Amino acid sequence: MCGICGIKLPASGPIGRYLVDMCQAMRHRGYDSTGFALYGDPVDGRLVLRLRIVEAAHTHAALDALEGALRERGVTLADEHEADGAVDAPDRFVRALVRASTDQVRDIVRAVDDAGHGIEVQSIGRSLEIIKDLGDAETVNARHGVDRFTGSHGLGHVRLTTESIVDVAYGHPFWAEPFPDISIVHNGQITNYFRFRRLLTQEGYRFHTSNDSELIAVYLADRMLHGETLWDALKTSVDELDGCFAYLFATEDEMGSAKDPLAIKSLVAANVGGVMAIATEEQALRQVFASELDVDLPEPRSIYVWDRDGNVTTEIV
Amino acid sequence: MNAAGVDLQGTTASIDADAWPKGLNRELRRLAEEEGVTEFVIENPRSRHNLAVGQTADVTIRFRGSVGNYCGGLNSGATIHVERNVGWAAGEAMARGKIVVEGNANMATGASMRGGTIHIKGSAAARCGVSLKGGTLIVEGDVGYLSAFMTHAGDLIVCGSTGAAFADSLWQGNVWVAGEIRSLGTDAVVIEASDDDQERVHGLLRENGVDGTFTFRKVVSGQKLWYFNNRNPDAWLKI
Numbered sequence: 001m002c003g004i005c006g007i008k009l010p011a012s013g014p015i016g017r018y019l020v021d022m023c024q025a026m027r028h029r030g031y032d033s034t035g036f037a038l039y040g041d042p043v044d045g046r047l048v049l050r051l052r053i054v055e056a057a058h059t060h061a062a063l064d065a066l067e068g069a070l071r072e073r074g075v076t077l078a079d080e081h082e083a084d085g086a087v088d089a090p091d092r093f094v095r096a097l098v099r100a101s102t103d104q105v106r107d108i109v110r111a112v113d114d115a116g117h118g119i120e121v122q123s124i125g126r127s128l129e130i131i132k133d134l135g136d137a138e139t140v141n142a143r144h145g146v147d148r149f150t151g152s153h154g155l156g157h158v159r160l161t162t163e164s165i166v167d168v169a170y171g172h173p174f175w176a177e178p179f180p181d182i183s184i185v186h187n188g189q190i191t192n193y194f195r196f197r198r199l200l201t202q203e204g205y206r207f208h209t210s211n212d213s214e215l216i217a218v219y220l221a222d223r224m225l226h227g228e229t230l231w232d233a234l235k236t237s238v239d240e241l242d243g244c245f246a247y248l249f250a251t252e253d254e255m256g257s258a259k260d261p262l263a264i265k266s267l268v269a270a271n272v273g274g275v276m277a278i279a280t281e282e283q284a285l286r287q288v289f290a291s292e293l294d295v296d297l298p299e300p301r302s303i304y305v306w307d308r309d310g311n312v313t314t315e316i317v
Numbered sequence: 318m319n320a321a322g323v324d325l326q327g328t329t330a331s332i333d334a335d336a337w338p339k340g341l342n343r344e345l346r347r348l349a350e351e352e353g354v355t356e357f358v359i360e361n362p363r364s365r366h367n368l369a370v371g372q373t374a375d376v377t378i379r380f381r382g383s384v385g386n387y388c389g390g391l392n393s394g395a396t397i398h399v400e401r402n403v404g405w406a407a408g409e410a411m412a413r414g415k416i417v418v419e420g421n422a423n424m425a426t427g428a429s430m431r432g433g434t435i436h437i438k439g440s441a442a443a444r445c446g447v448s449l450k451g452g453t454l455i456v457e458g459d460v461g462y463l464s465a466f467m468t469h470a471g472d473l474i475v476c477g478s479t480g481a482a483f484a485d486s487l488w489q490g491n492v493w494v495a496g497e498i499r500s501l502g503t504d505a506v507v508i509e510a511s512d513d514d515q516e517r518v519h520g521l522l523r524e525n526g527v528d529g530t531f532t533f534r535k536v537v538s539g540q541k542l543w544y545f546n547n548r549n550p551d552a553w554l555k556i
Contacts, residue, residue: 263443263462266405266424268423281364281366281385281386281404282364282383282385282402282404282423283363283364283365283385285364286363286364286383292383292401294401294402294420294421295402297423297424297442297443297461299462300462
């Protein structure tokens, strides 16, 4: 099952509120976990790290170790704070700003590895912040204040766990290590997962989970690294990936979607006055657009790209 | 005393769906059976799912806006009017009654319906009339891919064009198309409709207020999938 949604605004706006409402409207599609990929306004020379410390008691030791490991690689912590209001939760979420460029993402990842203490990276990017946790959208929002977040675009996901475990790390959206500002939400199954995982692992990529959605993010980001546009990468994925899928993919300033040839996974999209929203169910779109509307139904093998200038292009590939 | 969001005037009830996150269908039945309501007007449906499911009384239910998935499912008497669009599987498995949609329909309209009438004034998306088992399903616009899949019985009337793989694995039933057929599915065969057939289908359209003259073609089963023939497994292997 699962439900996915995405929104792109013409200017910075309340994407957090929209995504919480859209996800909550699709609560019945899964409430094992809910997650958001939020794209805020980037600050030059800074990267945002979203971390989860698996054992809350280790938070201070973990952050001290991380700061040391980052310093060894010439990265300084500009600001850090515990980013959730749940004092009695077993884990702890941390939002940290580091003085670093996007070339240093690999260094930061290695520093996290060295620091130990059970730190999980949820996302790294100039503007991307992934917030995901167990429970439905309002539960996650109550703990993490997602609705206060403003930005240009974002993705949301409600998860009914079917093929792996109920665990924060396995929730969507997924970040694609080591690409800054890349995120994905996905509804479906990739049946030739192991083939592509093996190929990408041979290229040197590391996967944090055995979830097929993480694969799609790395797969697309890798193709874009090798010079393909988002459009071309999405197009190739429809040919190469098997299974039934509908996914939304975001970079720092673009969003895209792709649908498999059988297209059993629902998607509806609408674009009203430059506000673009897409979701598994129309009632989620109605959280964004109060008035009546006619939605687009992406066809089998169709891809959509919402580019940095606010244009929407679509094609059946 | 009336429940929140219900304005009862004689035999007419106006209901605000925003006040009914749950239990609206049960309330519709209660108002029909206990309060004698025959006309319902539902405000703010906001594409919600499962609206007017399982209605048994001969009442009229008007939705002032779009509804979500499964609207009018298992209907056995109500006349449902949707002023805008419907989501997936409108009228799924309905037995009696009528659903009229002013706008478009998402996937699987009339899935496994057994009786009654569904009338879509716009277009219907993929898998329209999937496993149709009876009744009349009229689409004034186009239908999407895999429509009329495994249709068993009843009439599916498409005034516009069809998507790919139309009438795949068609069993029986009466499937009529006036426009282009993008491609036929496995074991579907197009035949010319007789004058009697044309007259009958136009009669069904007129009963539902659709005027105009069309030239319908009929899609029937090639009957290759009716019985398994181990000397000719190709037909089965294709599906």
